[in-house]
Amino acid sequence: MKIFQREQRSLFGEILDWMLTPLLLLWPVSLVLTWLVAQGIAGNPFDRALEHNVRALAQQVALPKSGRLQFSLPPPAHELLRADESDQVFYQVLGPRGELLAGERDLAQPQDAERAQPGEVRLRDDELRGLGLRVAYTWVALDSSGQAALVQVAETREKRSVLAAEIIKGVMLPQFVILPLAVLLVWLALVRGIKPLSELEERIRARKPDDLSPLDDRTVPLEVAPLVSSVNDLLTRLKDSIATQKRFLADAAHQLKTPLAGLRMQADLAQREGANADELKQSLLQIRRSSIRATHTVNQLLALARAENAGAPITRQPCDLARLVMDVVQEALPRAMDKSLDLGYDGALPGAAGVQLEGNATLLKELVRNLVDNAIAYTPSRPDRPGVVTAHVLAADGHAPLRLQVEDSGPGIPAAERELVFQPFYRALGTDADGSGLGLSIVREIAGQHGAAVALRDAHPGQQPPGTCVEVRFGPEPVPN
Secondary structure: OOOOOOOOOOHHHHHHHHHHHHHHHHHHHHHHHHHHHHHHHHHHHHHHHHHHHHHHHHOOEEOOOOOOOEEOOOHHHHHHHHOOOOOOEEEEEEOOOOOEEEEOOOOOOOOHHHOOOOOOOEEEEEEEOOEEEEEEEEEEEOOOOOOEEEEEEEEEOHHHHHHHHHHHHHHHHHHHHHHHHHHHHHHHHHHHHOHHHHHHHHHHHOOOOOOOOOOOHHHOOOOOHHHHHHHHHHHHHHHHHHHHHHHHHHHHHHHHHHHHHHHHHHHHHHHOOOOOHHHHHHHHHHHHHHHHHHHHHHHHHHHHHHHOOOOOOOOOEEEEHHHHHHHHHHHHHHHHHHOOOEEEEOOOOOOOOOOEEEEOHHHHHHHHHHHHHHHHHHOOOOOOOOOEEEEEEEOOOOOOOEEEEEEEOOOOOOHHHOOHHHOOOOOOOOOOOOOOOOHHHHHHHHHHHOOOEEEEEOOOOOOOOOOEEEEEEEOOOOOOO
């Protein structure tokens, strides 16, 4: 559990962390590497001096004709070898059998694995009386039999340590100034780098609430341009949505104004003096019709608002489309009988294969109800010549998806108006039926939420009247008009 975890991350702080953390972590690594390099640099000249000294001592080893090995070191040379302000210098000369000819007896001999060829100078690290030493040694060949004398020169490491420390100081001390300066420069660079974001924020805050014009993406860095483009796309969609809502509210007010005005007028007529019983009855009948129309319009508006609620996903469950259609047809029978209309169902039976789909039963029932209500409203019918409205459910098979068709014997919809009738409040010309013009808008919206397509065509091509067939296809294929 992160106790100190912040709910919101700072872009400035996160970039600063990613830039400074490697810098601060690499600084100790730089110290270690500098120390190792300084040790090598400081040791090289002193190693060369040791090699020179051991070669000079090796030249003093001689085997005269008498056969007795000799080593002679002049006193001035001996004093020069010993003279050093900071380090102690030791030497040792051993004969072929390990006898000490000169120098320190306690100086350790090289291991067998470290034995070099005569004349070759080697270096190693060793200790003497608790002091760390750097030792140069060589073997001096005495005769052709392979006998050789060992010559070693060693010194303590004080000069090396002092020189390495001076090198490290010369390299690292400037970094104590450079590192804070680098941090400051990184900070200033980040402040300057994110300044366009602050300017963009100020421009957005300075806007008026009704200003939904796109932001200028030419004045922002390339990395911010996609964000500005996305915001502009959102503003465009928001502007369109607000315009649609305004138009919807204006149309809704206009549609409700007519029945409400009729209600007020009929109420005024009913209250006038001298009105007889028949006139009062006629006014009440008109009031009833206007209230039914207003109620229908309000219900349609609520249904369209529910269908357009794309912000929340709809609840889906297995639905039997044949059962839903038969239920809606049965509910609409009284209205069809009042109009002397022949309303029926023809198609797959409930429970048959291919009539099941995943969807919202309430919305699907609203879709079917609007199609049936539209067909009833716009189909002329008389007792001597009844109109016909038929609902079909065609089960899905291997060649076609599940389909719903509602046919009527009405005047039909001209091809030029078949796309317009899906707009809210649009009503085809030449019709005198009561309606709000919202039915097909609701149908298309609900169909879209179920991945279905809606198409219009003539129910009886070549006949007069041609009628209308509305088909809802619950499948991925597009439906030609």
